[in-house]
Amino acid sequence: MRQKALPFTKSQIETIVKQFGTPFHIYDERGIRENARRLKAAFSWVEDFREYFAVKATPNPHIVAMLHEEGFGADCSSLAELVLCERVGVTGHDIMFTSNDTPAEEYRKAMELGAIINLDDISHLPFLIKHAGLPEMLCFRYNPGDARFGNSIIGKPREAKYGLTRPQLTEAYRSAKELGVKRFGLHTMIASNELDPTHFVETARMLFGVAAELYNELGIKFEFVNLGGGVGIPYKPGDKSIDYEGISAGIREEYNCMPVPDSVRPRGIYFEMGRAITGPYGFLVSTVLHKKETYKDYVGLDACMAHLMRPGMYGAYHHITVLGKEDWPHDHTYDVTGSLCENNDKFAIDRPLPEIEVGDIVVIHDTGAHGHSMGFNYNGRLRCAELLLKADGTVKMIRRAESLDDYFATLDFSEFESSREANCATCKRCVG
Template sequence: MKRPFVTLEQLREMTVQYPTPFHLYDEKGIRENARKLKEAFAWNPGFKEYFAVKATPNPAILKILREEGCGADCSSLTELMMSDRCGFTGPEIMFSSNDTPAEDFKLAAKLGATINLDDFTHIDFLKETIGFIPETISCRFNPGGVFTIGESTEGFQVMDNPGDSKYGFTREQIFEGFKKLKAMGAKRFGIHAFLASNTLSNDYYPTLAGILFRLAVELERETGCDICFINLSGGVGVPYKPDQPANDIAAIGEGVRRQFEEILAPAGMGDVAIYTELGRFMLAPNGCLVTKVLHFKHTYKEYVGVDACAANLMRPAMYGAYHHITVMGKEDAPCDHKYDVTGGLCENNDKFAIDRMLPEVEQGDLLVIHDTGAHGFSMGYNYNGKLRSAEVLLQEDGSTRLIRRAETPEDYFATMIFD
């Protein structure tokens, strides 16, 4: 049974100040997750989590994570700008981008971010763009083939076919790339890879680590490059469904440690730092979308219409992702009514739930849509002229703080030219 991190009484107080819909985040849960992750990898002195800014691009969230020792993983110019404005500096920023514009590389270099190259041709492009190759550089590896392990939180693995993925260097390219980068002045190297998404398996990270650790040993031996860090990226999922088991981050950290001791340490590479980019794991369970029931429709099915829509949370509409729904105040009531829970977009896929068993829903009920703390607000858009919602932080002391105001029609029209 999934329980919200907020009560009906708290929500009723919030909705007086913050009209629904809005995204709500739990500061206490965010800090606890960051500390559990850090503890799980405490065996590695150089460990650092680089939070994926794309998951939850909000300054208040980023500042909390920075206070907990996290860095920022950026993939665009504006994410770099936001991280800079939030106080992240130099090597606290990882820049992992693909099909990268020149201006993005220029800002990454100016900020002293660690640049993670996605393609072999980007080596020359980076040199031409910024005039030099940074002494610390990373390359993204794509082993090709098919990678399958564990269960995805969606029932399938979004990126379990690296050979069909647009990301990264091939094995041959990364060996050639390291040699070329070294000849161009690079002195410290990193390896990065991302093979699967939303995995519910304590074995995923250790398996990936084994692949990258063995690659690192071969790369260092063959190229003479000093490999200083290995970035395991993301992929550790969260249980979106109530009956799915949660990952055990302590067991995952221990599994990576065993691979480290078996592969890197004997090769004289026991000083390699381990990095992670766990945007979803860090934030998804610590955020929810709060929405109010507006209408009912009784046709061929029973529909519950709410004031949120896919513009506030597109994952269900985009690829059928499951998000649990709690009817607040009815947490223990029997789920004996079948509904489609829908938004107001002019698209039939604007449904947060299809044939979902819920307690009887009434007009004005507040619904909590769970696990929207990552890739929730950040994937919002303005289709049908819908306006992006507010973001609210539930602070550790139980008070709330507005951390992004809701858009207004003036915001929507601001970039339009009517003349």
């Protein structure tokens, strides 16, 4: 059975488990930073290359700040994400605000921070102006409909709720220009976890073409095109990683073929990857609590779907390593489960693994994006801690585990507590 590499040893994790308990997500700082630098190096030919890390993937201030140190911006889509960025010093055009069905207060906050506003619908332009004012720079999200295909995860662009049609795009930019917007960008996002590099080259060709058309129609010179995110990662051991250099070379060729004068070509090429940046460098560490043998063999962990939703929600594959048994024969077949009262609370179904015993430490790979961030409290389960394995080998807790006090903090028990106190005061068992 082919294995996936880990950035730590069994003894290191055992020491961490003694200190923090399980379950927890742990992120590899060295891996994240080296990956960020590879991406930047691949696109060094671009005058203004920028990766706006999709905060939704791993909304932790330590991760956002780390990537900001590497020259990345932040892709935000909610008020909480904007405030998180503000609190770690990421503001101005270091933020791209791409939202949908957006409340007025979120536009106001984005404008206050000086973020680049990326509108999802033509009707949002007057809404933005009414509630937050007119920005100097504006971007619209293009949905190509049947002109392009998404993938199995994000679905057909025509059926997606996001973005403007091609005719709407012309109308939107014309209106924005007439209203006084001075600077423009163009955005699209039509893939998720895509491993075919040609998809991103074709997306660049499409967006460069639309930018050229809008220049010819409206005289708008775009400062940047944002190709979105969606770059996938190899969840399975046999999957091949995306080659940044290969994507870059294809996009460069399309850029040089833009049917406009050199002076009109956008200076900026942006991405808003999340999964590709941090996904492979996160791990959910859990302890085996129980084994059960009925019609199938089950291994029950102290982690559950509340800590990693993707396998239960999407049937997504996440590789599993049983620490210390990497070289053992994978001659047992298990369903690896959590404790929720839902039968889809499974990290793996019919997975070949080495023989597992209660107390074994299990590592679930590739949880560095859309892992902890998709957690929830169904069944009263509490979200776990997040740890950072620093480049110097030390470990830092960057988010504590939730407590019962956190869980009950938003509930009002005052009526019941006063009633209980009154009952206790009159209870004969408590008198004298």
